[in-house]
Amino acid sequence: MAATAPTRPFGPDEARRIVRGLQQPAVFPDMTGGWAALRWTAEHLSGRLADRPVQFRLGRKEETNAPLFETQCSYVQAKVAHFLNWTGGQTDVGPFSEYSYADYWAYADYKYIATLFKDQPFMFEDVKWSEFGFEGRDGRDSTLWLGTAGANTPCHQDSYGCNLVLQVQGRKRWHLFPPEDTAKLYPTRIPYEESSVFSSVDVLHPDLTRFPAFQLARKHVVTLHPGQVLYVPRHWWHYVESIDPVTVSVNSWIELEVDGMARVAEAVTKTVVWAIKRAESDDGTDSWLNPTEDENVTHEENMRYVNLAVRACPQRRNSNVGDSRPAKRDWCGHQRGSRGDPAPFTAPFGTHLLPVSCEGEQQIRRNPNHVEVRTGLSSDVASQGETPGTKPSSTSRLCGPSDGPDGSPELSPEDSEESTVNITTNDLLGCLLHPDIISRVSELLLERHHQL
Structure with a gap:
């Protein structure tokens, strides 16, 4: 039977x-x-x-x-x-x-x-x-x-x-x-x-x-x-x-199907990371590449990846949700209907589908002190490890009222090498690879590709 x-x-x-x-x-x-x-x-x-x-x-x-x-x-x-x-x-x-x-x-x-x-x-x-x-x-x-x-x-x-x-x-x-x-x-x-x-x-x-x-x-x-x-x-x-x-x-x-733009962004990120990190770090001990990644990648290969991602992006927008191969992936159980869905989606939560709960309100109650979370440039400073609302270090000022006549920064005694923290390669990468920057670069590449 x-x-x-x-x-x-x-x-x-x-x-x-x-x-x-x-x-x-x-x-x-x-x-x-x-x-x-x-x-x-x-x-x-x-x-x-x-x-x-x-x-x-x-x-x-x-x-x-x-x-x-x-x-x-x-x-x-x-x-x-x-x-x-x-x-x-x-x-x-x-x-x-x-x-x-x-x-x-x-x-x-x-x-x-x-x-x-x-x-x-x-x-x-x-x-x-x-x-x-x-x-x-x-x-x-x-x-x-x-x-x-x-x-x-x-x-x-x-x-x-x-x-x-x-x-x-x-x-x-x-x-x-x-x-x-x-x-x-x-x-x-x-x-x-x-x-x-x-x-x-x-x-x-x-x-x-x-x-x-x-x-x-x-x-x-x-x-x-x-x-x-x-x-x-x-x-x-x-x-x-x-x-x-x-x-x-x-x-x-x-x-x-919405991953097309993300793949362009990943291709740009990889190219920038490899181009900059291939230069030896100051102390020679910077372990920047995950063991899961291939160490023998050339700039030509990375640029080929960029081109493939850009060319594939318009095609992906018109393709079905991916069934063909595995890949690595607003914030509620509802959304407006997409293609093929005649009505807005409502998650059938219950015995057979359990939502994962949020602990956010409990966290805020456990931390009653107000924390200022600022947007724009201030949040970028915070992401580099500085407390929101504090004055950026002098090394972050690339130009300003104190610049010399030739446009180069004019350093005061307190700006000397002994009293400041130098910007590292990883600090530079942290700014270059900011999601907003990478997203804009990806958009510009796609615009250029469509104009050719």
Whole structure:
């Protein structure tokens, strides 16, 4: 007798409509019954991968009031069996022997399933994103994450795409912030990772002296349990931490038709970062490139990327919401109807679709002191670590009443090298790569392309 297919609260068409319409994070608690991927525990993966080594990222379990970026972590190639022995307190732990389990967490992150199981393609069918309305999307278009308690990804914003995340084993806690709060997250592109904009803030232990506006950011927190799927809308910031001894999750980034401009912006950003950071830093120790990125990229290749993105942008505007390949992705459950939607979208929140709540009002009550959050140039100064309302340092004045007759700055004794902080390459990049600047450059490139 054939097994009866599990009943889903939403069919593929309705699930896709919800994902397309949602503008805030939400959890689908019961859409994955019967998925074979729910058997992908660490023990199951160990058996499938056998002696094949996997790269793990290791970070210290310590509070520093600063994000632990991937450039600051250690890395080992190890079997999943060694990983499991390490988490179980055993001594036969291979490359993990140099790291105390009491002092470190480990994370096998960004593991593309198409590569990981290329010799076992039947594994792809265990993941069924097609049931969310994305026909043909399965494990081949997904990424695997395996970690210990404390393992985390720094708070960041994906430049394009939305995100569906299946929790398989253990629990993960997600801290999310709406795109409107970007300035309060103090964004940075160093370290550089294509399509990831990092926050300068340690969102669990923020330094509010350096980043005062963060306390007004609207934090949304949810703990994801096995079998649940989290939807992360386009451009929502997120910090993710594992809270159980072993966690496994699978995600897929889904391309959107509005990503064309963002891809142009990413191409411009990459070209500027590589052109400037290729020059050796003053002390030769600047770890600016994320380990996920290829070190051997030429300027010609980056310019080719710019040209491809510009040429593809008009075509993307007229294409359907991306079903073809994975990619990295206003702030409420409602929006005006889009093409094909005859009526405004209303999220069907309830037992089968759970909104992720905002803690913003509680944060403001816990921090009753007024914090001035200024816009325009003042907010840019704040993003460089200065307190809003304070006077910019003299080194930031490139011209003014005190300039010499030839137009060069005329320095007073207090402006001497000994009494000021020099502008660094990263300070310069922070201004050049400001979202408003990159957005305008992208628009100008597209205008030029259309005129040719």
